Amino acid sequence: MYRDPVESLEPLHHRQAAIRTLRVGMIGIGTVGSGTFRVLARNRADIAARAGRSIELVMVAARNLERAAGIVGDSVALTADAMHVATHPDVDVVVEVAGGTGPARDWVLAAIAHGKHVVTANKALLAVHGAEIFAAAREKGVIVAYEGAVAVSIPIIKALREGLAANRIEWVAGIINGTTNFILSKMRDEGLDFAAALEQAQALGYAEADPSFDIEGVDAAHKLTLLAANAFGMPLRFADAQVEGITALQGVDVACAEQLGYRIKLLGVARRQAAGVELRVQPVLVPAAHLMAQVNGSMNAVMVKSDAAGLTMYYGAGAGSEQTASAVIADLVDVARLDGVHAAQHVPHLGVHAHATNALAVLPRAAVHTSHYLRVPVHALDQIQAIAAGLAERKVPVRQVALAAERPGVGPQVLVLTGPVEQGALDLAVHALQARAEVAGPVTTLRVESLEG
Template identity: 90%
Template sequence: MYRDPVESLEPLHSRPALNRTLRVGMIGIGTVGSGTFRVLVRNQADIAARAGRAIELVIVAARNLARAAGIVGEGVALTADPMQVAAHPDVDVVVEVAGGTGPARDWVLAAIAHGKHVVTANKALLAVHGAEIFAAARKQGVAVAYEGAVAVSIPIVKALREGLAANRIEWVAGIINGTTNFILSKMRDEGLDFAAALAQAQALGYAEADPSFDIEGIDAAHKLSLLAANAFGMPLRFADVQVEGITALQGLDVACAEQLGYRIKLLGVARRQASGVELRVQPALVPATHLMAQVNGSMNAVMVKSDAAGLTMYYGAGAGSEQTASAVIADLVDVARLDGVNAAQHVPHLGVHEHATNALAVLPRAAVHTSHYLRVPVRAVSQIQAVTACLAEQKVPVRQVALAAERPGIGPQVLVLTGPVAQGTLDLAVHALQARSEVAGVVATLCVELLEG
């Protein structure tokens, strides 16, 4: 049961400085925290061999101490006060897995102020307060590691910072939210509408009772801001990400995309352009034969285009207790290897670019160039030409035109795939289409991402 966290730990100075156990304090013992404890205990010998020393959880802060005691047993000190973990003199690294952006910020900053390294899976915290947290860590000479915050089991931060260190990154694109990918997979495979697919995701535990962060694209935008910062050495720009979720997506468009040879995925895209960086999260058509289109259910995938390595792709679980724990413990292993070296060189801070004055600008929505899918309801099949003529007048290049397959209760629908065009130009074209008498309803538009090398 409960033991006093101060009295229960052996002082660090009483043990050898070299190869001593890395002592971990954890804030939160929910899904991720409990998974982290289980994996640490189960694989302790392998983890110690890879880290060069043992890693031991010594204190946990939890709201429900009885529940926490049932998870960690008698060998771990418990406290109801996260600040005791953050300030404890015998803790080397604080793992924050409680979530949220308010109190979590205070706990993490307190840990840093007391000279602790920090490992977190809290993408919202870093997206909102990352600049402040990384600046504080740099000042204190400690590391902030966050692999579990970006794509759960996929080691994409390490890939960007280490595996692709020789490369100039051109773009990063990914399916980085498992809930929305599950919903989109159900809409395609079972012909469900959005509401029915969401209800199924909630019933199976893939979506929260309030799924807003997932289905509105906010969770993916948090992650994309971290990916872009690592890919391009730019400050965190979460507030500048163009975000569109899947709540307005119709099953008709999922079916029409299939007819044209595409599948719809919620993509996070960060692309370097001559005039700045695109940062956007939105549902997009991907060719059905593309590897990214084969990522189904709650799985995640990230694709990177770089100048030397070319196209690389990373695939793995988009959610899960031990899946996230895998990333958290990988960060702990990195921290364990830090003795005598500059922490920022080995654990993923954002690097020297955090305060750069020449940081890349984020392109406004109107300036982003992509191809597009349009579904235009018309009053008669013969009015296809009126649609293409209007697009030509608006300087929108048309690559393919087709009629949607007939469906009961649905009038004729003209399907258009455009060539690359500025979003601002396309918006004007859609406005012009809506004013035409031939158009019988709202014009649906989605981006098309070919994800080519």
């Protein structure tokens, strides 16, 4: 039977008007928390229209209440007790943006136990305690959303869980730490050594006073753990990830990579293999013409290879107050839309395979199969063929051999690009190479990633 469009919309209008506001309690009002408050207030009408209901910040827990009051004014209840927010009956969803893995775990688990949804940008918390947190969320039927924990302004979790839902994901690779990417960009563009580039990053606010988590690759590994879990439906395996930072990277290798037509990036790689999943963070050589090599400064990028969509790439800011707030509020919109839907349909959640204990083992370092870059110090320029022969004796495929361009204070260097070879076999070949009379010092090795389909 035909119904007048205006008449048919009238009941819907009344139903929407009756939907209750989503009440948000926030733990932490620092960089991310303050950005979340500003964006929620500024774009309130647009956010409500997209969510289908209003989203209102009703309570904030902060260590410095005077500072918090200066940010949120008198429209939001303030408390110094984070657990009060986590358990308050007038809070529907808890946004945890305080950071850390100790008290934050207790707050999140308390919120879940009280039937509250959780949104967090805390990648360390989820990488370390995610299995426990997601199990509790499944049991209570609530949402745990974490888009802001992975690549800040890039909606990569939604891309994996929604946009690429039809696909079998083959691999995910990303520049997912803005601090290290800024440092590497400075080392290449200005010829700085690592220490000088780090000092500049700290002076400009791109690096913390203690930058260890960033420069040692730990932050990127936390994020990669979440990406792999979403891509492959595997458990969170942060403890099994191979993690190497950039603290030992030398300026000479940045220059030599350029000479060979490559750029060095700190890359997180999760790749599905027949025997398991590669889960690793390390500085690698990427072809200079590749899109990933053009990601400079503090920007982030993630590339996904899937069977139906093929190669897709996602690019955006890797840090920032309102940039992270954008992801946090996107998760709040998901909560507003999905509240009351069965827990298995909560898109930001890891899904039904996240609790599996026997799925997709993480490959050990020795079993990872890639091409490699070697820089071999030698006593004389005419020893280049001896180095190539030494590698061939160990069945390492040699793709290219060259002499490094002369640099002040650096002796003769032979540069080698290998074909694909298992890490264990390469380690044995390098050990044998190191013992040869032609070799004048430690051999440097880095992996090479083509990032091809």
